[in-house]
Amino acid sequence: MEIINPATEEIIAKVQEDDKASLEKKFHLLKTAQPKWNGVPLTERIKVLQKFTELLKSNIEPLAAILTSEMGKPLQQARNEINGASGRVLWLCEHAEKYLSEETMTATKDLTEKIVYEPLGVICNISAWNFPYNxxxxxxxxxxxxxxxxxxxxxxFSTLTGLEIEKYLKQAGVPENVFHIAVGAGEVGNTLLNFSFDGYFFTGSYKTGQYIYEKVAPKMVPCQLELGGKDPVYVADDIENIKSAAAGIADGAFYNNGQSCCAVERVYVHEKIYDAYVKEFVEEVKSWKNGLPTEDGVYISVVSRKPQVDFIDQQVKEAVAKGAKILSGGKKTEGKGYGFEP
Known part of the structure; x- marks a missing residue:
């Protein structure tokens, strides 16, 4: 499988995709190793994941460069993501004992009732490309x-990052065959749906999530889906700082080159402040530096894959046909790379 840099359109790596046989082998190894990992005291498992955080932080520059090279987000935003993910890991480690400790609900001479938290077993995590660490x-x-x-x-579109995650988890002390990566595109994910995992966790599009849910439902195991959103903002007429509101909403819409499931996609503005808001919003967007994701100060770079450029272009044309006005950008960038002016 070829890994393509969306900013240069160059092949930056070739990796071996998993097939059914290699996935079956990894699944069997995970099944075999899981009970022993569960037997490791929670305090020791916490130390391993804390070490993982330390490794992420100490290797943030090469990790950010890899993330940027394969999915195109600006380098500083890649650093931000890794730092944010590190904080999440530490929070989970700090609260693990509280949430995983058994709870005694009833304790009398005749009866003791407890809630005990047990692992599911081997879970399948089909993750996303836009924020692979988070x-x-x-x-x-x-x-x-x-x-x-x-x-x-x-x-x-974030395979190299996935391989780095696996590498540093093992360096942190996660035992062999407790964490495996499945390498490949949609067909690999589809193959995993036929295995007997003890839980499925997916982040991605509504369409794919619906398909996964239908496939997994007969297994009667936990299935957690985090799907796309259509997130609106309403700007009331009593806000104190229109400029600040416009800047925050613009960031909410375009951060990560607009590729977020929770990105702002609709803005409703009270008619009394509409003109002032639009002026501030456009000025904010025009102030951003567009360019290669590796350049200092770049806020808008490229989208992750080529078909998305044509899709965005078509959306803009449809909007204009329905009466929308382009006040800034709104067209493909020239030269190499999957760029589109905001």
Whole structure:
């Protein structure tokens, strides 16, 4: 499988995709290793994940460079994501004992009732490309802390990052065959749906999430889906600082090159402040530096894959046909790379 840099359109790596046989082998190894990992005291599992955080922080520059090279987010935003993910891991580690300790509900001479938290077993985590660290640690870190083994399927657009995650988890002390990565595109993920995992966790599109849910439902195992959103903002007429509001909403819409499931996609503005708001919003967007994601100060770079450029272009044309006005950008960038002016 070829890994393409969306900013240069160059092939930066070739990786071996998993097939059914290699996935079956990894699944069997995970099943075999999970009970022993569950037997490791929680305090020791916590130390392992804390060490993982230390490794992420100490290697942030090469990790950010890899993330930027394969999915195109500006380098500083890649650093931000890794730092944010590290904080999430530490929070999960700090609270693990509280949430995983058994609770005594009834204790009399005749009856003792407890709630005991047990791992599911081996879980399948099909993750996203837009925030692979943030989205990934939300699933595989609590899973590992709870004593589960994990099959981690990164997006084909963040495969190199997935391989780095696997490498540093092992360096941190996660035992062999407790965490495996499934390498490949959608067909690999589809193959995993036929296995007998003890839980499925997916982040991605509504359409794919619906398909996964239908496939997994007969298994009667936990299935958690985090899907796309259509997030609105309403700007009331009593806000004190229109400029600040416009800047915050613009950031909410375009951060990560606009590729977020929780990005602002609709803005409703009170008619009394509409003109002032639009002026501030456009000025904010025009102030951003557009360019290669590796350049200092760049806020808008490229989208992750070529078809998305044509899709955005078509959306803009449809909006204009329906009466929208372009006040800034709104067209493909020239030269190499999957760029589109905001």
């Amino acid at each position: 989205v990934g640690v939300n699933v595989f870190v609590p899973a590992l802390l709870a004593g589960n083994a994990v099959m981690y399927k990164p997006s084909e």
